[in-house]
Amino acid sequence: MPLYKKGNKIKMVKINKEKCNGCGNCVEVCPFGVLEIKNSKAVVKHPEKCRKCGACVSACSNNAIKINMEKK
Numbered sequence: 001m002p003l004y005k006k007g008n009k010i011k012m013v014k015i016n017k018e019k020c021n022g023c024g025n026c027v028e029v030c031p032f033g034v035l036e037i038k039n040s041k042a043v044v045k046h047p048e049k050c051r052k053c054g055a056c057v058s059a060c061s062n063n064a065i066k067i068n069m070e071k072k
């Protein structure tokens with residue numbers, strides 16, 4: 001069962017746009033193509049594909065990515 005469902009408020013990955021400098025490291029390391037750079041900031045393009053692997057969090061040197069573990 002997917003952890004992300006359309007229509008609810010779950011956001012598996014949250015980008016802090018204040019901290020993000022658009023370096024693109026998170027986009028490169030994500031194995032599932034969840035993230036992309038838009039207007040020089042990372043955005044969560046396909047949240048339903050996120051597997052919470054944490055690779056993007058580790059890749060971000062600005063601590064701009066958080067994984068929200070809330071179930072609702």
Ligand code: SF4
Pocket residue numbers: 012013029030031032033034035049050051052053054055056057067
């Ligand atoms: S937690 Fe993993 S799957 Fe989810 S966006 Fe980050 S790198 Fe991609």
Ligand code: SF4
Pocket residue numbers: 015019020021022023024025026027041042059060061062063064065
């Ligand atoms: S790795 Fe961090 S600073 Fe770089 S684009 Fe991703 S969220 Fe932004």
